[in-house]
Amino acid sequence: MPMNPGDIEGMIKAALPDAQVRIEDLRGDGDHYAAYIVSEAFRGKTRVQQHQMIYEALQGRMGNELHALALQTSAPPES
Amino acid sequence: MDETVAARIKQEIDDNQVVLFMKGTPVFPQCGFSAAVVQILSHLNVKFKGVDVLQDPGIRQGIKDFSNWPTIPQLYVKGEFVGGCDIVREMFQTGELAEFLNTNGVDAKPAA
Numbered sequence: 001m002p003m004n005p006g007d008i009e010g011m012i013k014a015a016l017p018d019a020q021v022r023i024e025d026l027r028g029d030g031d032h033y034a035a036y037i038v039s040e041a042f043r044g045k046t047r048v049q050q051h052q053m054i055y056e057a058l059q060g061r062m063g064n065e066l067h068a069l070a071l072q073t074s075a076p077p078e079s
Numbered sequence: 080m081d082e083t084v085a086a087r088i089k090q091e092i093d094d095n096q097v098v099l100f101m102k103g104t105p106v107f108p109q110c111g112f113s114a115a116v117v118q119i120l121s122h123l124n125v126k127f128k129g130v131d132v133l134q135d136p137g138i139r140q141g142i143k144d145f146s147n148w149p150t151i152p153q154l155y156v157k158g159e160f161v162g163g164c165d166i167v168r169e170m171f172q173t174g175e176l177a178e179f180l181n182t183n184g185v186d187a188k189p190a191a
Binding site for chain 1: 143147163165170
């Protein structure tokens, strides 16, 4: 069963409470999403590590219920 | 993970400078995300070995465990996991990918 954007955002925020999350439903089919995530937790991490943190937050759903989730992650600009 | 599967994956990334674990072959990719990475590598004139995970269920699951990464394609350069489709695309767009490959002694340049 496909996931809705609210569930995806909720799971990411549960793992990274400070995260700013924007989810786009790329095809309007509830199955192909893009997520843009900004969190202080990403600072100093490689992109691979940042994406692994999100996959971990999604607890195994990525690649299963969640077929396609394009990720773009970054730390907030230093103030 | 099955030890023979892990050994085979290790062998592929040890024997080949650039390895793409993908669905389908470089000539006939069977998935849009795999096709996108093939296109980027081809655009940079990078020689790479494609490993078709659809031909081998052991590798298909094994590479996910090996890299701790839930999706395919997966790109390895000099034994190091670089990322999946999103990361490769982002690195290509910023010019980082060609730089990274060159730094690792892999020829990469945009086709003229």
